[in-house]
Amino acid sequence: MRNAKSLIITAALLACVGSAVSIAGVEPGPETKQELQRAFPGVRVFEDSGRTRIIYGKPMTTDHAPRAAAERWMTLYGEAFGAGKLELVEEYAVDMRDGEMYVFMYSQTIGGVPVELSPGRVLVRNNDDGTWSVVYAAGLFVAIPEGGFAPMTHTAQDAMNFVKGTEQYGGLPKWSEAELVIYQRQVEEGFEGVRAWKFVGENPDLLEREKYTFFIDASTGALLEARNEVLNIDVFGYARGFATPGTLPDISGNAPVLFPINDLDVRVSGGNSAFTDNDGFFNITHGGNSDVTITANFDTGRWSNINDQSGTAVLSESATATPGQEAALLFNATPSQYKTAQVNAFIHTGLSHNMYSERSGWTGMDFRMTTNVNLNSTCNAFFDGSSINMFRAGGGCVNTAYTTVVAHEYGHYVVARLGLSQGSFGEGYGDTLA
Numbered sequence: 001m002r003n004a005k006s007l008i009i010t011a012a013l014l015a016c017v018g019s020a021v022s023i024a025g026v027e028p029g030p031e032t033k034q035e036l037q038r039a040f041p042g043v044r045v046f047e048d049s050g051r052t053r054i055i056y057g058k059p060m061t062t063d064h065a066p067r068a069a070a071e072r073w074m075t076l077y078g079e080a081f082g083a084g085k086l087e088l089v090e091e092y093a094v095d096m097r098d099g100e101m102y103v104f105m106y107s108q109t110i111g112g113v114p115v116e117l118s119p120g121r122v123l124v125r126n127n128d129d130g131t132w133s134v135v136y137a138a139g140l141f142v143a144i145p146e147g148g149f150a151p152m153t154h155t156a157q158d159a160m161n162f163v164k165g166t167e168q169y170g171g172l173p174k175w176s177e178a179e180l181v182i183y184q185r186q187v188e189e190g191f192e193g194v195r196a197w198k199f200v201g202e203n204p205d206l207l208e209r210e211k212y213t214f215f216i217d218a219s220t221g222a223l224l225e226a227r228n229e230v231l232n233i234d235v236f237g238y239a240r241g242f243a244t245p246g247t248l249p250d251i252s253g254n255a256p257v258l259f260p261i262n263d264l265d266v267r268v269s270g271g272n273s274a275f276t277d278n279d280g281f282f283n284i285t286h287g288g289n290s291d292v293t294i295t296a297n298f299d300t301g302r303w304s305n306i307n308d309q310s311g312t313a314v315l316s317e318s319a320t321a322t323p324g325q326e327a328a329l330l331f332n333a334t335p336s337q338y339k340t341a342q343v344n345a346f347i348h349t350g351l352s353h354n355m356y357s358e359r360s361g362w363t364g365m366d367f368r369m370t371t372n373v374n375l376n377s378t379c380n381a382f383f384d385g386s387s388i389n390m391f392r393a394g395g396g397c398v399n400t401a402y403t404t405v406v407a408h409e410y411g412h413y414v415v416a417r418l419g420l421s422q423g424s425f426g427e428g429y430g431d432t433l434a
């Protein structure tokens with residue numbers, strides 16, 4: 001649901017769909033990732049499970065049309081994903097925000113053979129001067145193994161006979177044709193490509209529904225994966241609350257507006273739970289399709305627990321959720337000073353935490369931080385070595401639980417966790433985070 005924004009597919013952009021992307025040009029060097037970081041200082045690289053996944057953070061290659069910019073990037077820097085020279089097929093292209101950006105979506109092939117689950121994404125931004133720049137590129141690509149693929153000694157028929165001969169899957173009544181694909185096998189140092197036969201075996205009876213996609217190693221005949229395609233219906237949705245916008249406090253000219261609530265622990269009664277992401281979305285693994293009750297509160301947040309010194313209860317909300325349909329939790333629906341302070345403190349402790357965790361592997365703040373709001377005093381806020389503390393409005397001062405003050409106090413906590421001394425350095429550090 002969260003991705004179902006109104007994306008407009010532009011006819012002109014679809015001209016190349018399904019055709020292989022190949023651009024004559026500069027041959028990529030052996031140290032493409034380093035070249036990329038030299039060419040575009042400050043560019044960020046996100047790695048996961050031993051491979052480069054996302055390259056982002058700075059405008060990169062520029063051209064006079066969005067597709068040309070995307071293809072130029074892939075030609076020059078595609079090797080930065082560590083899968084060698086990429087062979088890509090454009091799946092589709094969409095524009096976003098009324099043509100301000102384009103996303104090009106690819107899949108990988110090796111020698112014309114499709115690589116299973118190999119999405120590529122390139123985001124291109126309009127520079128408003130007749131040029132377009134790549135600002136984000138992501139992929140799940142795999143390389144040909146060193147020394148090439150192992151010889152194919154098992155036919156499609158061998159592969160199907162093997163699975164049909166197993167006790168577990170042999171009874172499935174319906175089978176697809178087998179096709180050759182490149183399967184991405186996880187190995188110690190990352191992933192390697194394996195040529196595999198792919199086919200589906202299923203029981204179409206909805207009361208006894210079973211459906212598996214099988215991958216059989218075309219060289220060894222071994223079962224690489226029996227992927228279960230019958231998925232349970234998750235409970236998903238989003239949490240929002242009225243919080244203070246911008247960098248100003250909760251004053252009459254800066255009334256609370258709806259914001260996503262991040263890092264909230266959303267629980268299905270008697271079931272599983274999940275934290276919301278920075279956009280307030282959650283997805284809870286769930287079986288069954290009856291309505292359930294979901295609850296969340298500011299006491300068991302992922303990165304902070306709120307204590308309200310005014311006597312106002314720590315905010316907690318619940319709602320009925322139908323599996324498979326978007327559910328919603330709304331906090332502080334009728335804003336008041338103390339409740340708005342809670343929402344502000346909850347959101348901005350989490351966002352401050354994520355500012356670090358999204359940019360580094362530092363785990364020094366990975367705990368539920370004590371966050372006290374609405375202390376019975378005015379005109380200050382402080383960090384005491386183990387909690388951050390914000391004051392009520394009064395004495396000519398605003399309630400100090402808002403964006404920049406919360407972040408400033410959080411910054412003091414970071415300084416403490418890094419073992420650095422506070423003093424003027426701590427003040428400057430807190431302000432910088434704010």
Ligand SMILES: [Zn+2]
Pocket residue numbers: 408412426427430
């Ligand atoms: Zn300070």
